[in-house]
Amino acid sequence: MIFDYAPAPESRSVVRLRENYDLFIDGEFTPGKDGDQMSTVNPADETELARFTVAGASDVDRAVAAARRAYDTVWSRMAGAERGKYLFRIARVIQERSRELAVLESLDNGKPIKETRDVDLPLVAAHFFYYAGWADKLAHAGLGPDPRPLGVAAQVIPWNFPLLMLAWKVAPALATGNTVVLKPAETTPLTALVFAQICQEADLPPGVVNIVTGAGETGRALVEHPGADKVAFTGSTEVGRQIARSVAGSDKRLTLELGGKGANIVYDDAAVDQAVEGVVSGIFFNQGHVCCAGSRLLVQESIADELLPRLKDRIAKLRLGDPLDKNTDIGAINSAAQLRRIRELTDSGAEEGVERWSPSCDLPPSGYWFAPTVLTGVSQAHRVAREEIFGPVLSVLTFRTPEEAVTKANNTPYGLSAGVWTEKGSRMLWTAERLRAGVIWSNTFNKFDPTSPFGGYKESGYGREGGRHGLEAYLG
Numbered sequence: 001m002i003f004d005y006a007p008a009p010e011s012r013s014v015v016r017l018r019e020n021y022d023l024f025i026d027g028e029f030t031p032g033k034d035g036d037q038m039s040t041v042n043p044a045d046e047t048e049l050a051r052f053t054v055a056g057a058s059d060v061d062r063a064v065a066a067a068r069r070a071y072d073t074v075w076s077r078m079a080g081a082e083r084g085k086y087l088f089r090i091a092r093v094i095q096e097r098s099r100e101l102a103v104l105e106s107l108d109n110g111k112p113i114k115e116t117r118d119v120d121l122p123l124v125a126a127h128f129f130y131y132a133g134w135a136d137k138l139a140h141a142g143l144g145p146d147p148r149p150l151g152v153a154a155q156v157i158p159w160n161f162p163l164l165m166l167a168w169k170v171a172p173a174l175a176t177g178n179t180v181v182l183k184p185a186e187t188t189p190l191t192a193l194v195f196a197q198i199c200q201e202a203d204l205p206p207g208v209v210n211i212v213t214g215a216g217e218t219g220r221a222l223v224e225h226p227g228a229d230k231v232a233f234t235g236s237t238e239v240g241r242q243i244a245r246s247v248a249g250s251d252k253r254l255t256l257e258l259g260g261k262g263a264n265i266v267y268d269d270a271a272v273d274q275a276v277e278g279v280v281s282g283i284f285f286n287q288g289h290v291c292c293a294g295s296r297l298l299v300q301e302s303i304a305d306e307l308l309p310r311l312k313d314r315i316a317k318l319r320l321g322d323p324l325d326k327n328t329d330i331g332a333i334n335s336a337a338q339l340r341r342i343r344e345l346t347d348s349g350a351e352e353g354v355e356r357w358s359p360s361c362d363l364p365p366s367g368y369w370f371a372p373t374v375l376t377g378v379s380q381a382h383r384v385a386r387e388e389i390f391g392p393v394l395s396v397l398t399f400r401t402p403e404e405a406v407t408k409a410n411n412t413p414y415g416l417s418a419g420v421w422t423e424k425g426s427r428m429l430w431t432a433e434r435l436r437a438g439v440i441w442s443n444t445f446n447k448f449d450p451t452s453p454f455g456g457y458k459e460s461g462y463g464r465e466g467g468r469h470g471l472e473a474y475l476g
């Protein structure tokens, strides 16, 4: 039976957009010194949502100075239990405003409301609640009797989970007594700017959180600022490398969370329908704009003929379109630049001889869209097996033995995530022990929780975010 879905759009009226957004420095919204602005668009229809300020070097300077002042005079001296109260308050305001934030995130990023509402926002609040609980217990975190904050944290985040990446960075930094200057991505600055309003609403002392918007140059000025004691970056390996170089030789502490090319291994004894669901959510969740996406499916040869048709049937039922429609599974690609990158890499696969399949699917007339795509006949040498596509494109490889599965899974410069699908516990453990990946899911995928550390091996970066381990990155 084929079901038709009537559109069920979430209302935009909960969001009150300003025409222009200033920088957030020392507890106030303040214009940039140079007066430069950029705009952010809704990737689902390319309309402009708002204009925002490009922070220049002197604005970054002001923000770092405000963070330093707040650190020295207020935040590092405050009892942990008091800091915790602010974090609990922020968490509660996020919950109260979660519908507004979910709609705004979908507008600015292009991801489905189903995800912002049910995944991003609950996790954002959970991160603040979780780290609020640590603020007065740092002496019991296993990091010594009196662990000390580092100072001013310079934080740069990407566009794929804008508010969630902010929460991953800001919550542990504040809980441990550090102050923050954060730069959101240029295509998704809006939820960070509403977060600045939330800091005001929660009466957070001025300068504890500062938000500087702008492009890569603003990010560079921030991470290279001599007043930063700690740099935390999530984004591409290329920019991560530049930052590592610029920080080398200074006494700044650095954590990097970079790309991935995660393997999702399906053994012949796996529950096939469950594995199909996991493979689908592993690569199509958030349009595949996920550093830990299961972008390489490794399927045991003996069940490939059974699994692939079922996988395609399932993919053909995914609904692509308006991110604000509650039925939507796949939203818009975040930017024209990202769409170009996805097209270029996927086309390279076709040129190298891999077979390309997408379900028939009508793409909306404006906006940035890419149909879910499966590439088969992929070998390890193909670019689509080696490079991160960061889009809704699954590369399928096969294997015969568990040893071959592990060798192929580990044959990547990255090491962020992996999945293992099998009904046999011993096989799952055998495989997990041999995979070089920071997070390994078994019979599930893309499960996140603030109590669980997250981070990579090799070119996926270093340092852990989340859980007790996440405190260590902000304590000396």
Ligand code: NAP
Pocket: 156, 157, 158, 159, 160, 183, 184, 185, 186, 187, 214, 215, 216, 217, 218, 219, 220, 221, 223, 234, 235, 236, 237, 239, 240, 242, 243, 257, 258, 259, 260, 290, 291, 341, 388, 389, 390
């Ligand atoms: P990116 O350039 O690394 O951007 C990440 C953040 O760093 C953004 O806020 C960006 O600002 C900023 N930035 C850019 N150049 C900088 C510099 N020299 N110094 C300091 N900060 C700088 O990533 P992207 O161009 O948006 O995406 C490119 C690829 O990166 C994707 O295709 C994907 O493969 C990977 N990626 C990975 C993740 C992840 O979660 N690990 C997230 C996003 C992207 P602007 O936004 O203004 O450029």
Ligand code: MG
Pocket: 040, 041, 042, 043, 107, 108, 109, 187, 188, 189
């Ligand atoms: Mg945008």
